[in-house]
Amino acid sequence: MFFFVLDIALVLVLVLAVVLVLVLLLVLLLLVLLLLLVLLLLVLLLLLVLLVVLLVLFLALGSLFVSQKR
Numbered sequence: 001m002f003f004f005v006l007d008i009a010l011v012l013v014l015v016l017a018v019v020l021v022l023v024l025l026l027v028l029l030l031l032v033l034l035l036l037l038v039l040l041l042l043v044l045l046l047l048l049v050l051l052v053v054l055l056v057l058f059l060a061l062g063s064l065f066v067s068q069k070r
Helices: 002-069
Strands: none
Touching: none
């Protein structure tokens, strides 16, 4: 009887350990996905800034070209 109880306790501990590991892996996966999302947003923001800078430069060059043509 004692060994049977010990067996059940061992199985419960193993199951708990497996569940804990799975939960930890899930949390890590979510954190990685969150990090990737943040990185993607940062890259998009950088691209947007670059686009705006290029647009401003283009407009400035265009106005300079027009003023020189006059």
